[in-house]
Amino acid sequence: MNCRLTSAGAVLDFIRHNSIQTIILDSSVSGCNLSDLIFQIRKYLRATPLNMLVISDVSAEHFVVDVITAGCTGFIIRPYTLDTLKRHMRIKPEADAVHVSEELLAQGQSLLATGDYAAAIGEFKEIVAEKESEGSDEARRYFEMGMQYLLERKFGKAIVAFNNALRLNSLFIKAYEGLAEAYRGRGDMQNYQEYLQKAADEYARMDQFAEVKRVFAKITKQDIHAPNAYNTLGIELRHKKLYVEAVHAYINALKLSPQDENIYYNLAKAQMFAKRFDDALSSIRKCLELNADHSEALDLYRLFTKVDWNDDKSAKVAENNKALNQIAND
Amino acid sequence: MATLGRSNIRACPVCGKMVHCPEERHTLLHCRNFLLKQLYQESVPFRRKMLQERVNSLNERLSLTGQNLLDT
Numbered sequence: 001m002n003c004r005l006t007s008a009g010a011v012l013d014f015i016r017h018n019s020i021q022t023i024i025l026d027s028s029v030s031g032c033n034l035s036d037l038i039f040q041i042r043k044y045l046r047a048t049p050l051n052m053l054v055i056s057d058v059s060a061e062h063f064v065v066d067v068i069t070a071g072c073t074g075f076i077i078r079p080y081t082l083d084t085l086k087r088h089m090r091i092k093p094e095a096d097a098v099h100v101s102e103e104l105l106a107q108g109q110s111l112l113a114t115g116d117y118a119a120a121i122g123e124f125k126e127i128v129a130e131k132e133s134e135g136s137d138e139a140r141r142y143f144e145m146g147m148q149y150l151l152e153r154k155f156g157k158a159i160v161a162f163n164n165a166l167r168l169n170s171l172f173i174k175a176y177e178g179l180a181e182a183y184r185g186r187g188d189m190q191n192y193q194e195y196l197q198k199a200a201d202e203y204a205r206m207d208q209f210a211e212v213k214r215v216f217a218k219i220t221k222q223d224i225h226a227p228n229a230y231n232t233l234g235i236e237l238r239h240k241k242l243y244v245e246a247v248h249a250y251i252n253a254l255k256l257s258p259q260d261e262n263i264y265y266n267l268a269k270a271q272m273f274a275k276r277f278d279d280a281l282s283s284i285r286k287c288l289e290l291n292a293d294h295s296e297a298l299d300l301y302r303l304f305t306k307v308d309w310n311d312d313k314s315a316k317v318a319e320n321n322k323a324l325n326q327i328a329n330d
Numbered sequence: 331m332a333t334l335g336r337s338n339i340r341a342c343p344v345c346g347k348m349v350h351c352p353e354e355r356h357t358l359l360h361c362r363n364f365l366l367k368q369l370y371q372e373s374v375p376f377r378r379k380m381l382q383e384r385v386n387s388l389n390e391r392l393s394l395t396g397q398n399l400l401d402t
Binding site for chain 1: 398
């Protein structure tokens with residue numbers, strides 16, 4: 001069914017009551033900012049695979065960054081040809097690893113519908129097997145690739161990378177939900193709960209990725225002379241209590257500035273709040289090896305080990321360290 | 331209405347940030363971050379140079395290097 005709507009409110013209302021595959025948005029939608037509308041659509045449909053194209057007569061960098069980070073899957077500048085539109089309209093990309101897994105997902109879901117739970121479990125497990133066995137995080141890899149492209153102002157590549165991250169997130173959510181349903185069908189409530197929790201974790205991660213993208217977009221737009229946008233991102237995320245994401249941001253920051261003691265200090269702080277005390281101490285040590293006069297790092301080292309850096313450079317985290325636990329829990 | 335003279339909000343003599351004295355913690359590290367954020371957003375070369383000099387002077391006082399923000 002094709003439908004043409006003119007306001008943001010009507011679009012949001014429509015998607016609540018209809019199944020959507022493709023949305024084409026004009027840059028001058030009424031009712032709210034376009035990037036906010038895209039963000040709201042993504043937030044509402046979450047794990048639903050969706051083609052969302054923006055056709056725009058505005059190509060200002062700030063605008064493009066906003067709509068990309070909000071979650072559009074294609075950006076077309078007016079005037080455009082029909083071929084360009086068709087190319088962006090392709091819902092299923094060429095056969096790639098994600099596409100193969102998406103086919104497995106469809107098979108699993110149809111087996112689930114017929115009540116063949118054992119076979120469905122086999123299909124779903126094949127999708128999540130690589131993620132669970134090797135601990136490899138393809139979604140994060142694509143996500144970080146997208147952020148790097150954004151920083152380099154390679155917008156087309158950023159869209160593709162962010163889309164792949166989203167597709168993988170959605171894929172794992174559906175696979176975990178499928179596994180949960182299949183186990184419930186077999187009466188195995190323990191596995192049902194476990195996979196439902198994993199699906200919830202993936203949903204949370206997807207929301208975090210969306211939040212990180214928005215913060216990063218703001219930083220890259222405002223702080224145009226920042227030497228290391230990932231460091232600024234890490235600080236913002238740490239203040240938002242997104243500790244895991246903050247740690248990832250600092251690790252990326254260190255790839256750009258490996259000799260910056262301040263980033264090691266910031267990383268240590270994020271690791272401390274994430275309660276990874278040994279990792280945090282190791283980061284403080286690296287900071288002090290680069291700058292033995294770093295007063296904040298010296299204080300943090302004392303807090304962790306209860307000894308001074310100059311007295312013992314290889315001290316371990318003090319046991320029963322109430323002060324540290326209290327700060328980390330704040 | 332409180333007059334300006336009675337207000338608890340003061341401009342920091344080092345960085346110029348308006349600080350709410352009893353509640354807001356403000357150290358030289360906060361000054362450094364404040365000036366760095368201005369430096370990141372400043373595009374006029376003359377003003378950038380002035381800010382850079384102030385950041386360098388603070389870095390010297392704090393025994394720090396580089397132009398990355400510190401999580402305070």
